[in-house]
Amino acid sequence: MQLHPLLDALILGVVEGLTEFLPISSTGHLILVSDLLGTNDEKGKVFDIVIQLGAILAVCWEYRARFARAFSGLATDRVQQRFAANLLVAFLPAAVVGLALQSRIKEYLFNPVSVAVALVLGALAIFAIERWYARHGSPRVVSVDDMRWTDALKVGLAQCLSLIPGTSRSGATIMGGMLFGLSRQAATEFSFFLAVPIMFAASGYQLLKYRDLLSAADLGPFAVGFAVSFFSALVAVKALIRYVAHHDFKAFAWYRIALGVAVLWYFR
Secondary structure, X not given: OOHHHHHHHHHHHHHHHHHOOOOOOHHHHHHHHHHHHOOOOHHHHHHHHHHHHHHHHHHHHHOHHHHHHHHHOXXXXXXXXXXXXXXXXXXXXXXXXXXXXXXHHHHHHOOHHHHHHHHHHHHHHHHHHHHHHHHOOOOOXXXXXXXXXXXXXXXXXXXXXXXXXXXXXXXXXXXXXXXXXEOHHHHHHHHHHHHHHHHHHHHHHHHHXXXXXXXXXXXXXXXXXXXXXXXXXXXXXXXXXXHHOOOOOHHHHHHHHHHHHHHHHHOO
């Protein structure tokens, strides 16, 4: 087996794992890095799906006790029933909009320049929401278990913005949650939980759609990318939870601006 496919898989796995749950757009980073590596083709899209599954399994592992509690309490525990219902309510808007507009979004917006513009605009939104959040005192919802279905719906509608590459799914849901009354930590944790159904659904649909592109020769690179993405995402999730306990998201906004401007300059 040639070395460079494995090296590409290693690089992309690290990129996916470290960026999937940070408000800096994993899809945008994958488009940019894949473009530089020359892997931004149909097979590359299938690879992206596989490594995204690795990242989402990291959340399932990190919060395995919380998900187990939710599943075991669905029949009798009202708190767990509300938690599951909120995930479903938040999941539906992006699922519906994604199915309706996916092909057009990929046709027109899956390119480095569109990603760069979205990175910069998303950064400006983070600055604005952080300023608003600082002025409005204590949040109304401090725990995921305290969320109402209307809170979940609003976060789900905000998640629709993440269909634009470069916007960031986690950025849209976290910032949307904070704007709609969730604490920084509650918004971040709900973003993690919401990633599970939306990413499993999207990945399953895409794997089914592109199954004819898979071959036995891809097993090595795909396995490397999956494993690296899993462990990188595990590190990122743990680090982000510690980070939001004491910091805001402005540092990520500055990073988005720097990256967006650099990409626009490179493709000027």
